[in-house]
Amino acid sequence: MALVLAGIALLFLFNALTTMLEYVSSQEDLQAVVFWLFGSMAKATWSKAAIVGIVILVVLPFFLKDAWKLTAIRLGDTKAKSLGIHVEKLRIKTLILVSFLTSIAVCFVGIIGFIGLVAPHISRMLVGEDQRYYLPASLLSGALLLSASSIVSKLVIPGAIFPIGIATSCIGVPFFLYLILRRRSEFW
Structure with a gap:
């Protein structure tokens, strides 16, 4: 519960900071910030x-080395x-590595919601819980x-750049609602 509340507090803090950044930005910078907030593959390069x-x-390799521990x-x-696993240490290590991966991706393409939430659930449905298969499948x-969301975002308005974050949300929200309703029906 404390982790969820801390997450909500940080969400509001960073939303306020983002809003302040938008407020003090020039018109050109504001457009870049808004484009980044929507997420886009348009500025992706080979480098x-x-x-x-x-x-x-x-x-x-760090994740694959710890695959058995993560499954346990x-x-x-x-x-x-x-089973001899130092759970707290493994959680901190995993959180740092996941945060690093996420930050690298977000800095290049912006905030593209639901990819990191939906893809692991799809993978779990396909390959199960064993992290040796689950990590590569994710x-x-x-x-x-x-890639599918990028194609959809290009087909929505031909000739215009439709933010990919909107396309992923249109896919992710119904999928998440399905997961919630499915879990709820399993509980009852």
């Missing part, structure tokens, strides 16, 4: 893709600790979902 690829190649955590903290499903 930026290479940087993201290198970061993935550097970080992925899904059993619960108590069972994972009984990478692949995220890339495919982003």
Whole structure:
């Protein structure tokens, strides 16, 4: 509960800072900020893709090395600790690595919502919980979902750049509602 409340507080803080940035920006800078907030693949280049690829190649071995431990955590903290896993240390390490990967991607293409939320759920449905298969499947499903959203965003208004973040939200929100309703029906 404290983590959720802290997340909400940080959301409002950073929304306020973003709004302040928009307020003090020139017209040209404001347009760039708004475009970044919508997310776009329009400014993606091969050099930026290479940087993201290198970061993935550097970080992925750490995840693959800890794949068994990450799978064991899904059993619960108590069972994972009984298997000799230092749960808190692994969580912090994983959080730092995921934050690093996310920040690299976001700095180049902006905020593209729901890719990081929907793709892992699709992967889990396809390959299960075993992190040896789940991690690569999440990478692949995220890339495919982003590519499909990019195509959809280009088809919506031919000749115009439609923000990809809107397209991913149109895909992600119904999928998330489906997951919530499915979990709720399983609970009852």
